[in-house]
């Protein structure tokens with residue numbers, strides 16, 4: 099790292115001493131963009147990095163609601179409006195007990211780069227709350243979402259900031275959030291939130307987009323390296339939105355998914371996961387992955403007890419971490435590689451710890467698809483949902499899927515081109531960071547010091 103990059107990173111560490119996830123995300127980007135910084139001495143004078151790493155705005159608010167026992171519970175809500183350089187702030191909402199300022203800022207920072215890679219006009223934002231939707235009744239979820247939107251509505255808008263879902267926020271929550279926004283505004287502004295239900299302005303393929311896009315990216319990366327998905331064994335952590343649709347598309351491409359997980363443990367089904375059962379348990383019953391054994395007693399279940407998830411001990415060609423940040427440790431990385439891993443492609447945001455990511459990157463035999471490129475399909479189809487809302491029109495499933503496929507292809511090409519331009523071999527992490535940063539820095543320079 100050159101002097102300018104080191105100074106920026108040290109200042110970020112000093113200013114945000116307890117924000118480990120945020121520092122981790124910034125450090126990864128700063129570590130890879132040195133070749134571009136060296137070409138542009140004016141970036142230091144213009145404080146491009148200082149501005150890009152400082153959110154334009156961070157909103158923190160109180161979210162009270164009444165639970166089914168009549169008790170008033172208070173949660174904390176967040177929205178980071180990180181950058182609107184190339185479009186309205188755009189990024190999901192996460193409802194999970196461990197949500198804090200560091201996690202929201204890391205997600206918002208990543209989102210700026212991811213959104214730039216899609217080639218669509220969307221800036222970066224993220225939000226959420228330390229509310230746990232697990233085990234709550236529909237009434238409690240509705241009241242919480244209404245309270246959350248009662249504050250959030252004043253900060254968002256189709257041309258200002260457009261939230262969507264993330265962990266703990268699916269179609270049900272988006273429906274309640276949108277309903278409350280509409281009630282307060284007395285206007286039907288469909289483009290204010292994405293991931294809506296199909297009957298009221300949602301887009302076909304949005305539900306599937308992150309998982310499908312992940313597989314389209316994986317396919318591009320494998321093909322570019324003389325490999326294919328056909329016949330490969332795949333393990334996927336998580337069993338939420340991203341994991342389920344990655345699994346569906348992987349099977350469609352001729353791969354065999356043998357393991358999936360949730361925060362309690364993982365299942366291994368050597369003959370291939372029965373995805374209909376997973377959908378039944380997770381999308382309908384909101385149950386635990388262990389319930390899979392009730393339908394398929396031949397499968398095995400491994401409880402998640404220590405720091406390392408048991409899913410990474412299972413032999414696989416392709417690993418798709420699709421659960422949460424820092425879920426894959428250095429220890430697990432070594433096990434995956436010892437078991438003959440070919441590729442790892444990130445569905446979740448920053449699923450590898452810093453040490454794990456560095457280990458994968460240094461191992462030239464492993465293909466590594468970074469999250470901000472590989473999981474950009476979700477936000478890409480969200481932007482397509484915004485376009486449809488503006489046009490008052492709907493694309494067919496095939497049309498939206500074709501757009502998604504082309505976008506994922508272009509994202510991989512951008513990463514690959516940056517790798518070639520800067521002699522980075524197959525370091526697609528650096529390729530993604532450089533491709534996105536170059537675009538954003540140009541926009542920042544053009545728009546003056548604001």
Ligand code: NDP
Nearest residue numbers: 264265266308336337338339340360361421422446447476
């Ligand atoms: P969901 O809430 O639908 O599913 C999350 C899954 O991850 C669940 O199976 C959950 O298990 C599991 N999980 C959560 N925390 C942990 C943990 N600490 N250890 C192990 N497993 C855990 O979320 P999504 O599928 O939407 O999101 C998953 C990841 O993908 C996140 O990193 C998100 O930011 C990222 N992402 C999502 C996009 C989207 O369109 N949805 C777009 C781009 C990125 P359990 O039920 O036990 O909690």
